[in-house]
Amino acid sequence: GENVEQHPSTLSVQEGDSAVIKCTYSDSASNYFPWYKQELGKRPQLIIDIRSNVGEKKDQRIAVTLNKTAKHFSLHITETQPEDSAVYFCAARDSGGGADGLTFGKGTHLIIQP
Amino acid sequence: DTGVSQDPRHKITKRGQNVTFRCDPISEHNRLYWYRQTLGQGPEFLTYFQNEAQLEKSRLLSDRFSAERPKGSFSTLEIQRTEQGDSAMYLCASSFNQGSSEQYFGPGTRLTVT
Numbered sequence: 001g002e003n004v005e006q007h008p009s010t011l012s013v014q015e016g017d018s019a020v021i022k023c024t025y026s027d028s029a030s031n032y033f034p035w036y037k038q039e040l041g042k043r044p045q046l047i048i049d050i051r052s053n054v055g056e057k058k059d060q061r062i063a064v065t066l067n068k069t070a071k072h073f074s075l076h077i078t079e080t081q082p083e084d085s086a087v088y089f090c091a092a093r094d095s096g097g098g099a100d101g102l103t104f105g106k107g108t109h110l111i112i113q114p
Numbered sequence: 115d116t117g118v119s120q121d122p123r124h125k126i127t128k129r130g131q132n133v134t135f136r137c138d139p140i141s142e143h144n145r146l147y148w149y150r151q152t153l154g155q156g157p158e159f160l161t162y163f164q165n166e167a168q169l170e171k172s173r174l175l176s177d178r179f180s181a182e183r184p185k186g187s188f189s190t191l192e193i194q195r196t197e198q199g200d201s202a203m204y205l206c207a208s209s210f211n212q213g214s215s216e217q218y219f220g221p222g223t224r225l226t227v228t
Contacts, residue, residue, distance in 0.1 A: 004156075006156075034217075036219075042221070043205070043219040043220060043222060044205070044219045045219070046217070049216065089156045089157070100147075100162050100170055101147060101159030101160075101162055101170060102149075102157070102159060102217065104157050106156050107154070
């Protein structure tokens with residue numbers, strides 16, 4: 001089955017700086033890679049996703065890059081703000097093979113220092 | 115509220131008791147997923163339904179766990195003979211009937227087994 005590794009487990013950055021979170025996956029058949037943000041005591045919420053037919057996707061201050069050959073993908077947050085503080089999870093899924101559940105990484109606790 | 119809802123939000127039970135949780139997905143979503151999340155970890159996939167058919171079950175879903183979605187709308191997850199290791203947040207998610215559709219999560223049911 002799929003295995004997703006996520007690093008770092010904790011990331012502290014100064015407000016206004018950029019943050020990068022990296023994930024690797026093991027199943028070359030995986031073709032859908034979402035990122036979720038989870039604030040304390042709340043449900044995970046999708047912030048951005050990427051499909052395997054593209055290498056990069058941007059949405060305002062957030063971007064995701066995908067390297068299928070190396071089987072890794074990264075989340076980039078620019079101009080970080082206090083409200084970006086949360087736990088971020090990457091995930092992977094093989095959308096065509098009948099195995100539809102997401103496999104999540106263990107999460108990165110992002111701390112934005114004022 | 116048009117989002118995914120779950121009931122109850124919290125459940126405390128004694129070891130050996132049976133518990134049942136309910137999930138109401140977003141009404142037009144065909145797919146419904148159950149995940150389990152323990153402290154400091156990402157959600158772990160348990161099972162998913164497409165309409166009323168249960169299409170995939172994780173190895174995490176022991177024979178004490180059973181899930182149903184009898185009319186293709188709400189779903190229930192039952193845990194029989196609960197163990198302390200079952201203590202976790204149980205999350206439900208739903209999506210459209212497409213492999214790479216966004217999964218929308220509910221607020222979760224926090225189970226504590228004493």
